[in-house]
Amino acid sequence: xxxxxxxxxxxxxxxxxxxxxxxxxxxxxxxxxxxxxxxxxxxxxxxxxxxxxxxxxxxxxxxxxxxxxxxxxxxxxxxxxxxxxxxxxxxxxxxxxxxxxxxxxxxxxxxxxxxxxxxxxxxxxxxxxxxxxxxxxxxxxxxxxxxxxxxxxxxxxxxxxxxxxxxxxxxxxxxxxxxxxxxxxxxxxxxxxxxxxxxxxxxxxxxxxxxxxxxxxxxxxxxxxxxxxxxxxxxxxxxxxxxxxxxxxxxxxxxxxxxxxxxxxxxxxxxxxxxxxxxxxxxxxxxxxxxxxxxxxxx
Amino acid sequence: xxxxxxxxxxxxxxxxxxxxxxxxxxxxxxxxxxxxxxxxxxxxxxxxxxxxxxxxxxxxxxxxxxxxxxxxxxxxxxxxxxxxxxxxxxxxxxxxxxxxxxxxxxxxxxxxxxxxxxxxxxxxxxxxxxxxxxxxxxxxxxxxxxxxxxxxxxxxxxxxxxxxxxxxxxxxxxxxxxxxxxxxxxxxxxxxxxxxxxxxxxxxxxxxxxxxxxxxxxxxxxxxxxxxxxxxxxxxxxxxxxxxxxxxxxxxxxxxxxxxxxxxxxxxxxxxxxxxxxxxxxxxxxxxxxxxxxxxxxxxxxxxxxxxxxxxxxxxxxxxxxxxxxxxxxxxxxxxxxxxxxxxxxxxxxxxxxxxxxxxxxxxxxxxxxxxxxxxxxxxxxxxxxxxxxxxxxxxxxxxxxxxxxxxxxxxxxxxxxxxxxxxxxxxx
Ligand code: SF4
Ligand code: SF4
Ligand code: SF4
Numbered sequence: 001x002x003x004x005x006x007x008x009x010x011x012x013x014x015x016x017x018x019x020x021x022x023x024x025x026x027x028x029x030x031x032x033x034x035x036x037x038x039x040x041x042x043x044x045x046x047x048x049x050x051x052x053x054x055x056x057x058x059x060x061x062x063x064x065x066x067x068x069x070x071x072x073x074x075x076x077x078x079x080x081x082x083x084x085x086x087x088x089x090x091x092x093x094x095x096x097x098x099x100x101x102x103x104x105x106x107x108x109x110x111x112x113x114x115x116x117x118x119x120x121x122x123x124x125x126x127x128x129x130x131x132x133x134x135x136x137x138x139x140x141x142x143x144x145x146x147x148x149x150x151x152x153x154x155x156x157x158x159x160x161x162x163x164x165x166x167x168x169x170x171x172x173x174x175x176x177x178x179x180x181x182x183x184x185x186x187x188x189x190x191x192x193x194x195x196x197x198x199x200x201x202x203x204x205x206x207x208x209x210x211x212x213x214x215x216x217x218x219x220x221x222x223x224x225x226x227x228x229x230x231x232x233x234x235x236x237x238x239x240x241x242x243x244x245x246x247x248x249x250x251x252x253x254x255x256x257x258x259x260x261x262x263x264x265x266x267x268x269x270x271x272x273x274x275x276x277x278x279x280x281x282x283x284x285x286x287x288x289x290x291x292x293x294x295x296x297x298x299x
Numbered sequence: 300x301x302x303x304x305x306x307x308x309x310x311x312x313x314x315x316x317x318x319x320x321x322x323x324x325x326x327x328x329x330x331x332x333x334x335x336x337x338x339x340x341x342x343x344x345x346x347x348x349x350x351x352x353x354x355x356x357x358x359x360x361x362x363x364x365x366x367x368x369x370x371x372x373x374x375x376x377x378x379x380x381x382x383x384x385x386x387x388x389x390x391x392x393x394x395x396x397x398x399x400x401x402x403x404x405x406x407x408x409x410x411x412x413x414x415x416x417x418x419x420x421x422x423x424x425x426x427x428x429x430x431x432x433x434x435x436x437x438x439x440x441x442x443x444x445x446x447x448x449x450x451x452x453x454x455x456x457x458x459x460x461x462x463x464x465x466x467x468x469x470x471x472x473x474x475x476x477x478x479x480x481x482x483x484x485x486x487x488x489x490x491x492x493x494x495x496x497x498x499x500x501x502x503x504x505x506x507x508x509x510x511x512x513x514x515x516x517x518x519x520x521x522x523x524x525x526x527x528x529x530x531x532x533x534x535x536x537x538x539x540x541x542x543x544x545x546x547x548x549x550x551x552x553x554x555x556x557x558x559x560x561x562x563x564x565x566x567x568x569x570x571x572x573x574x575x576x577x578x579x580x581x582x583x584x585x586x587x588x589x590x591x592x593x594x595x596x597x598x599x600x601x602x603x604x605x606x607x608x609x610x611x612x613x614x615x616x617x618x619x620x621x622x623x624x625x626x627x628x629x630x631x632x633x634x635x636x637x638x639x640x641x642x643x644x645x646x647x648x649x650x651x652x653x654x655x656x657x658x659x660x661x662x663x664x665x666x667x668x669x670x671x672x673x674x675x676x677x678x679x680x681x682x683x684x685x686x687x688x689x690x691x692x693x694x695x696x697x698x699x700x701x702x703x704x705x706x707x708x709x710x711x712x713x714x715x716x717x718x719x720x721x722x723x724x725x726x727x728x
Contacts, residue, residue, distance in 0.1 A: 061340050065363025065456045141360040144345040152344035187456055248453040248460050249467030
């Protein structure tokens with residue numbers, strides 16, 4: 001990432017945490033060069049009281065669930081709101097997107113030319129970009145429509161209404177701009193968001209873990225789904241949710257994204273060893289990782 | 300000759316992105332368009348070819364706030380195709396899940412999205428300063444909705460545990476009892492909420508469209524029935540006959556399809572207000588008293604009263620869910636919630652629930668392998684758009700005749716849109 005961000009900024013920026021999702025590196029076809037973060041202007045003299053960081057929250061193609069999770073920070077909400085200046089949040093207030101802000105929180109996948117332009121603009125203006133949720137990080141569920149996209153438009157609409165904007169195949173935010181902090185899952189855990197916001201506001205070097213989930217799951221002493229003849233994507237999914245679904249009796253569907261350390265080949269071998277369909281495993285992986293180049297590399 | 304063109308870009312404090320365009324020429328309303336400018340996410344296409352077990356998981360992501368309703372509606376459709384009859388215990392849990400989203404939705408809509416209109420504030424945050432007690436209780440109510448969804452579904456939105464035929468996990472009897480206590484303790488605040496929203500002055504108007512709601516013999520249904528009723532036309536139909544009764548159509552200015560009653564071509568409203576009109580006698584006793592005190596009795600056709608109807612439903616939901624939790628704790632609800640084994644078969648059926656914002660339909664055609672051949676999803680907001688436009692026209696005409704200022708016109712039009720509690724991102728799926 002951009003070293004400039006290591007110098008003083010009113011965000012106390014430290015080394016930005018690179019988003020480890022492979023999508024950010026390898027997207028090619030539509031790759032727009034990541035927009036560099038402009039170097040911070042040095043404050044002429046240290047102001048006695050640092051101004052609150054100005055935050056905007058923006059929703060693209062999404063279910064709004066991650067924004068709802070942010071409003072779910074009930075008892076802490078007011079306290080947290082006092083720590084920054086919420087410039088724009090369409091979900092909760094009147095008013096229009098301001099010109100100046102420090103942190104852009106982006107929910108949702110990029111699915112129109114208009115939202116692509118908006119994301120590029122956000123990157124130009126923001127000192128830090130935080131993506132929240134699978135839709136933004138991996139194109140998530142909206143990304144399921146990224147293959148045969150034009151055909152799909154025709155399946156749903158006879159005439160595409162103007163109001164849909166100019167659709168483009170769904171893609172993740174890190175495939176079009178550099179993202180500083182990513183909050184994974186569908187929906188996000190509100191506390192993971194607070195942590196990321198804290199890192200954006202006060203700086204920290206902590207990164208998202210890259211282990212896969214099975215270790216956590218075994219520590220929870222859950223019976224492995226593979227022994228019960230069911231697929232589970234915990235094999236290749238980034239750890240960190242404490243195997244939330246598995247704990248409740250449901251296999252992991254991979255909403256945290258494929259771990260950069262996942263070995264897909266050996267996972268597929270394991271699937272076959274348990275007598276389960278590798279094709280079904282790959283299909284299941286599409287749920288949240290359709291646009292991940294790791295998957296599109298398969299035949 | 301005065302020509303007023305009202306363009307509200309980016310309707311604030313609704314879920315999703317939309318604009319309203321109103322043209323008033325010399326006191327006559329010429330154009331009313333509600334533009335939904337959400338990007339199409341193409342859910343109906345993306346579930347095609349996928350296994351039935353994944354459909355509810357995907358469809359849940361249409362909308363965070365009604366995710367529980369999308370899941371339950373989808374499971375109902377699948378079970379109808381396969382001929383699975385869920386146990387009363389499973390149904391009770393689903394009712395809790397749906398009502399959990401009512402508490403979340405109605406509390407958020409009333410306090411975060413609608414109330415600032417009537418208090419003259421740009422957002423809910425100043426309320427935290429001016430009336431911290433109200434603000435805190437409103438947040439506590441929403442938190443209780445989250446807790447209910449989390450206990451039953453495993454997470455406050457996008458439930459994990461609800462699957463075909465049952466639930467993969469249940470909490471302990473003690474947790475049900477604790478929940479019941481918390482739900483009961485919140486009733487006084489919900490009763491006060493009815494009074495607060497009833498005290499806000501609203502224009503006198505009556506929607507001319509029809510009203511659509513789920514109906515059931517002697518019950519206030521949100522999940523347990525498959526029968527929908529157009530209250531004015533007097534047409535009751537099984538959800539699986541959806542296509543014979545509701546007509547969807549495209550309009551260029553909206554990314555969402557519009558809908559009307561097939562038999563009468565009338566637009567219609569589906570919302571808390573329609574439910575209260577359909578099933579008023581079966582509201583919980585406190586909810587009924589509160590509704591009567593607020594003057595909310597059928598027939599009530601003022602769309603602004605949807606806010607009061609939601610507040611009444613809060614009272615009802617709290618009492619109803621407390622009762623369900625106690626019965627679950629005491630094992631008084633027959634059957635088990637463990638998902639049963641089942642065999643897949645080909646077929647077509649429609650799942651139907653009352654989502655917080657109104658009737659929600661998922662039509663599913665499955666093949667012999669249990670994979671989706673075709674899916675059609677009809678959300679409450681999409682169904683409401685045509686009626687909303689008609690009501691905005693009626694309101695604008697009325698206000699224009701009174702010679703109100705453009706600013707007042709704008710404010711009331713926005714208030715009306717918000718009273719419908721639209722979920723624009725839901726409407727374009
Ligand atoms: S990541 Fe999931 S919860 Fe978040 S906006 Fe996308 S679909 Fe909704
Ligand atoms: S595959 Fe799934 S169930 Fe098995 S150990 Fe890994 S996370 Fe747990
Ligand atoms: S278990 Fe898998 S699907 Fe469930 S929350 Fe964790 S990463 Fe997401």
